[in-house]
Each structure stands twice: as structure tokens, then as C-alpha cells.
Amino acid sequence: xxxxxxxxxxxxxxxxxxxxxxxxxxxxxxxxxxxxxxxxxxxxxxxxxxxxxxxxxxxxxxxxxxxxxxxxxxxxxxxxxxxxxxxxxxxxxxxxxxxxxxxxxxxxxxxxxxxxxxxxxxxxxxxxxxxxxxxxxxxxxxxxxxxxxxxxxxxxxxxxxxxxxxxxxxxxxxxxxxxxxxxxxxxxxxxxxxxxxxxxxxxxxxxxxxxxxxxxxxxxxxxxxxxxxxxxxxxxxxxxxxxxxxxxxxxxxxxxxxxxxxxxxxxxxxxxxxxxxxxxxxxxxxxxxxxxxxxxxxxxxxxxxxxxxxxxxxxxxxxxxxxxxxxxxxxxxxxxxxxxxxxxxxxxxxxxxxxxxxxxxxxxxxxxxxxxxxxxxxxxxxxxxxxxxxxxxxxxxxxxxxxxxxxxxxxxxxxxxxxxxxxxxxxxxxxxxxxxxxxxxxxxxxxxxxxxxxxxxxxxxxxxxxxxxxxxxxxxxxxxxxxxxxxxxxxxxxxxxxxxxxxxxxxxxxxxxxxxxxxxxxxxxxxxxxxxxxxxxxxxxxxxxxxxxxxxxxxxxxx
Numbered sequence: 147x148x149x150x151x152x153x154x155x156x157x158x159x160x161x162x163x164x165x166x167x168x169x170x171x172x173x174x175x176x177x178x179x180x181x182x183x184x185x186x187x188x189x190x191x192x193x194x195x196x197x198x199x200x201x202x203x204x205x206x207x208x209x210x211x212x213x214x215x216x217x218x219x220x221x222x223x224x225x226x227x228x229x230x231x232x233x234x235x236x237x238x239x240x241x242x243x244x245x246x247x248x249x250x251x252x253x254x255x256x257x258x259x260x261x262x263x264x265x266x267x268x269x270x271x272x273x274x275x276x277x278x279x280x281x282x283x284x285x286x287x288x289x290x291x292x293x294x295x296x297x298x299x300x301x302x303x304x305x306x307x308x309x310x311x312x313x314x315x316x317x318x319x320x321x322x323x324x325x326x327x328x329x330x331x332x333x334x335x336x337x338x339x340x341x342x343x344x345x346x347x348x349x350x351x352x353x354x355x356x357x358x359x360x361x362x363x364x365x366x367x368x369x370x371x372x373x374x375x376x377x378x379x380x381x382x383x384x385x386x387x388x389x390x391x392x393x394x395x396x397x398x399x400x401x402x403x404x405x406x407x408x409x410x411x412x413x414x415x416x417x418x419x420x421x422x423x424x425x426x427x428x429x430x431x432x433x434x435x436x437x438x439x440x441x442x443x444x445x446x447x448x449x450x451x452x453x454x455x456x457x458x459x460x461x462x463x464x465x466x467x468x469x470x471x472x473x474x475x476x477x478x479x480x481x482x483x484x485x486x487x488x489x490x491x492x493x494x495x496x497x498x499x500x501x502x503x504x505x506x507x508x509x510x511x512x513x514x515x516x517x518x519x520x521x522x523x524x525x526x527x528x529x530x531x532x533x534x535x536x537x538x539x540x541x542x543x544x545x546x547x548x549x550x551x552x553x554x555x556x557x558x559x560x561x562x563x564x565x566x567x568x569x570x571x572x573x574x575x576x577x578x579x580x581x582x583x584x585x586x587x588x589x590x591x592x593x594x595x596x597x598x599x600x601x602x603x604x605x606x607x608x609x610x611x612x613x614x615x616x617x618x619x620x621x622x623x624x625x626x627x628x629x630x631x632x633x634x635x636x637x638x639x640x641x642x643x644x645x646x647x648x649x650x651x652x653x654x655x656x657x658x659x660x661x662x663x664x665x666x667x668x669x670x671x672x673x674x675x676x677x678x679x680x681x682x683x684x685x686x687x688x689x690x691x692x693x694x695x696x697x698x699x700x701x702x703x704x705x
Contacts, residue, residue: 148187148190149371149435149521150639154438155437155523156521156524158598160602161601161602161648164602164603165604168616169626171702174214174700175215177218179205179655181694182692182694183239183657184657185239185636185694186201186242186285186637187199187240189651190242190245190250191639192245194643196641196698197243198653199240199243200694202254204224204226206250214698222262226254226255226256226258229279230283235554236662236677237662241519242637244288246290248265249263249270251295253285256283257275257282257284259284259288261315261318275320276299276306280304280306281305282299291374294412296381296411298310298311299368300367302365302387304555305363307327308325308327309325324407326386327353334416335352338416341418342467342468342470346419351399355399357396363549366388366404368386370383375438375449377449378449382438382451385407385431385432386431388425388426390557391513392546392557392558393500396425405423418467419468422456428457428500428512428542429515434454434455439451450578451465456516457515458481459475460531460576472578472581474582476533476576476583477572478516481498500542502546503543510565511565513542514538514592521534521596523599525599527601530584534573534596535572536572537569538565540563541560542678543558544558559678561681564682567588570591573587573593573617574586584622591633591683591686592660592682594634594661595635595637595638595652598637600619603620608654610634610661610683610689612634612690613627613630631695632656632690632693634653635660636653636655638652639651648701651699655693659676659679660679663680663684664691
């Protein structure tokens with residue numbers, strides 16, 4: 147699985163690569179995908195084989211690790227609809243596969259989930275789950291829980307209706323689908339639903355918290371990462387922004403968007419929900435990773451969940467009940483004044499609220515959030531969460547949006563600029579129990595890659611200008627870095643090869659929303675191009691180029 151475990155820690159127990167020898171890390175082998183779009187996937191390693199997915203046209207490559215550097219032992223290409231490119235809001239990315247029971251599962255941009263034989267690459271089943279002509283796409287990495295494959299959709303900027311679906315591992319048949327908007331029956335909300343906060347209790351809130359029928363194009367897509375607690379038998383996932391961005395067109399809390407669901411995997415029935423951003427004003431999707439850990443609190447061991455949200459707050463929740471235990475800023479925030487732990491609601495800043503015909507300046511975080519999809523890593527050895535994130539503010543003006551199926555349904559003009567300090571990105575370490583930032587590293591561009599923590603006391607991440615970096619897990623000291631052909635927005639992983647050596651693998655290939663200025667060759671003189679990203683990224687085309695590679699590193703022999 148892309149996170150390495152159900153808890154979403156992205157922690158490797160391997161420790162051959164340590165603080166004192168990581169400087170000897172060198173490229174062991176590479177593979178060029180020949181695709182110049184954003185590469186956001188995590189390589190998956192099972193039984194001596196490495197599997198990696200690519201952006202559209204969504205290829206899967208399998209490598210025999212006993213023959214490092216050799217061509218793939220098999221490759222598969224999905225025959226996707228070309229028009230899917232037109233409904234990918236933020237590049238034609240894919241975030242990885244899941245491997246279980248001798249099968250490889252992955253999603254395609256044109257809304258198919260496909261199962262392949264892990265040994266041969268032969269297609270076992272292929273099911274279509276959404277419609278491109280409605281604006282739907284799929285970019286997330288699946289997760290296998292028991293005999294189910296969990297998948298969700300993308301397309302919140304096209305007025306689609308978000309959902310999470312559970313498919314049979316055996317044949318891909320639909321077991322259940324839980325919508326993020328609409329009546330309780332559609333959202334799989336029943337008598338077992340017990341949200342902690344009063345505003346989330348009541349019948350059919352997925353309809354009643356919207357203007358009439360607006361929930362039908364309400365967004366709330368499910369394109370981030372899923373976590374699972376086997377002891378509680380609960381899965382956790384976030385829901386995306388409501389549509390359109392113009393909040394004046396959707397008065398109300400707009401449930402169940404921009405929040406987190408806990409569900410029973412067998413039935414899909416909801417156990418609880420919490421909304422990070424009620425009546426989301428700024429495109430603060432709630433899909434970021436939910437990392438599970440346990441800790442002693444108040445004389446008892448509690449089951450906790452930590453979530454760095456786009457709204458700028460680092461949340462720690464009781465994952466049994468959905469109670470917010472802490473919510474402190476990990477980035478610069480002007481759009482709100484904090485989170486009221488009694489009600490669970492953020493205290494919004496009315497001066498930064500967008501309105502039609504009124505330009506709002508210096509709204510922080512910007513629409514990509516204090517942190518977008520790029521997943522953090524948690525080390526049980528240090529107790530710290532390592533967070534790749536953004537430092538962006540925005541000028542924005544709301545506009546009237548008209549819904550036409552399959553076309554953009556946004557309703558805002560935005561321009562993003564670097565926040566305080568003028569560096570648009572940061573990589574930091576956060577203590578979730580003390581709710582404090584321990585150290586930070588400023589980066590010129592948003593840190594759009596995932597993070598990897600290891601038992602060797604080393605943490606890895608990549609930068610958009612094309613560096614793969616290793617830092618000390620305790621202090622943040624830079625220990626090693628390597629130049630890559632293209633910027634890194636992939637998810638690094640570590641594995642032990644058949645030769646007993648520890649390796650670190652990552653995909654390079656700049657792109658994603660932040661990298662559209664490179665892969666789409668946007669006009670950097672247009673401050674609204676790329677939904678506003680060109681101002682903050684105007685120098686990126688001089689720092690890196692489009693490309694696509696799988697890079698595998700290992701320690702060179704020596705003292």
C-alpha cells in the first residue's frame with residue numbers, strides 16, 4: 147500500500163541507512179517512463195517485485211529486484227479515453243497502486259479500477275465507476291481492506307458528486323458506495339452514526355445544509371488517502387471541497403464536504419463525521435492523510451489520529467469518537483482565528499471572506515492550502531510527524547458559476563503568492579502530543595512530494611526544483627541531497643532488496659497543480675493561469691524541466 151501500513155505512517159523499520167552514512171547514498175538504477183507529466187505515485191514492493199504506476203495514459207511497470215536496472219518484467223497500459231485529460235483539474239496524475247493476494251489494483255484517469263495478475267500483468271477485471279462527460283476522474287491510490295478495494299473519485303471543480311466505493315477484490319463488483327452529499331440513505335448514515343459535535347447530528351444534513359438541489363453538484367470528492375484501524379474496525383478518509391468555490395451560491399455548512407468520515411468497511415455505514423471547514427470558503431479540501439497512533443493521555447491509552455489540514459491547523463482527534471483534542475496552526479493563517487474545541491468549529495475572519503465583486507487580498511492559506519495532498523510521515527521512534535507543505539497566500543474574487551456537466555464549475559479568480567519569508571514551501575517536524583513545531587526547513591517552492599521516515603533516523607523528501615534530500619529526524623540537519631532530472635512530487639519509499647541491502651526509491655517528474663507552469667507551459671505573465679499558481683512558480687521553468695523517472699538509491703561501498 148502507498149503509505150506502507152494501514153496507519154498511514156510512511157515509516158520504514160529499516161536502519162542500514164543512518165545519519166552517519168547517508169552521505170554515501172548514490173543512484174543504484176533508474177527507469178525512464180517517457181512521460182513528461184506529474185509523477186505522484188509511490189512505488190510498491192512485494193515479494194521481490196517493485197510496482198509503479200504512471201500518470202495518464204496510466205501504465206503499470208513491474209520490476210524484478212533480483213535483476214536491478216533491467217527492463218520491466220512486464221508493463222501494462224490502460225486504454226483510457228483521451229478526453230479524460232480535459233477534466234483533470236490539476237494535471238493527469240496517478241498516486242499509486244495497491245497489491246494484495248497476488249493482484250495489483252490501480253485507478254485510471256477515465257474512472258476505471260483495474261485488477262492485474264501481479265506475476266504476469268494479465269488483466270483480471272476492469273470496472274468503470276464514473277463518467278468523464280460529467281467531469282469525473284480518478285487519481286487516488288486504492289486501499290485493500292479485507293476482501294474490499296476502496297476507491298474514490300475526483301472532479302470537485304467540475305460540479306461532480308463525491309463518493310467512496312468498495313469493490314470486491316475477486317471480481318470488482320460494487321459492494322457499497324457512500325456519497326459525500328445528499329440524503330442519509332445515499333451517504334450510508336444510519337442508527338450507528340454518532341458524531342461528536344452537535345452540528346453534525348440530525349437527519350439528511352447532506353441535503354438540508356445546502357440550498358435546494360445544490361448538493362447534486364456539491365463536490366466532496368474522495369481523492370486522498372485512506373487509513374484503517376483493524377482493532378476498531380474503522381476506516382478513515384477525508385472529503386473534498388464543496389462546489390462551486392463561490393460560497394454565496396451554497397449557503398449553509400455544505401455537508402458532508404471538507405471533513406472526515408469514519409466508517410465500517412464491511413457495510414460502509416458511517417460511525418462519525420467531523421467537518422474541518424464548514425461552508426468552505428477557500429477550496430480547503432479535507433482529503434489530506436489521517437495518520438493513526440496511540441498515546442497515553444489522562445492516565446489511559448487513547449487511539450488518536452493526526453491530520454494536517456489545508457486550512458492550516460494540525461488536528462489531533464480521538465479516532466474512536468471524532469472529538470478534536472487539539473488544533474494548532476502549523477502555517478501562517480489569516481482566514482481564521484483558531485478552532486473552538488468546544489464546538490469544533492473554526493473561528494472565521496469575516497474580513498477575508500470572498501464575495502462577488504470584491505477583491506480579498508492576503509488570504510492565507512491559499513486555495514492549495516497550508517498543505518495539499520502531499521503525505522506526511524510519522525516516526526514511532528521520535529514521535530514526530532514530518533510534514534511537507536506550502537507557504538502560500540492568495541488574492542481572490544468570487545464570481546457567479548454556472549453548472550454545465552463536464553465543464554469547470556469554479557466561480558472564483560485567484561492569484562497565489564509566497565507567504566511570510568517569501569519561500570513558498572516548508573518541510574517541518576511536528577510533535578502531535580505537545581502541538582508544537584520542532585524544526586523547519588524553508589524551500590523556495592511548495593514541497594509537493596511525500597515524506598518518508600526511517601528507523602535509521604533519516605527522513606527523505608523531494609523538491610520541485612529537482613532535489614532529493616535526506617535530513618536528520620531529530621534536528622532537521624541536511625545530511626545529503628542529489629540532483630534529479632525533473633522536480634520531485636512523488637512519494638519516497640524504502641525497501642530491502644533480495645540482496646539484503648536497503649534501498650530508497652522515488653519517482654521524479656514535475657507536475658501536479660503546482661507544476662502546471664512547467665508541464666502546460668503556462669504564460670508566467672498571466673497571474674491567474676493555473677488557477678493562480680503562476681506568480682508563485684514563475685521561476686520554476688528555469689529551475690527544472692518536465693520528465694518522468696523511477697530513481698532507486700543505495701549506499702555505495704566504503705567506510
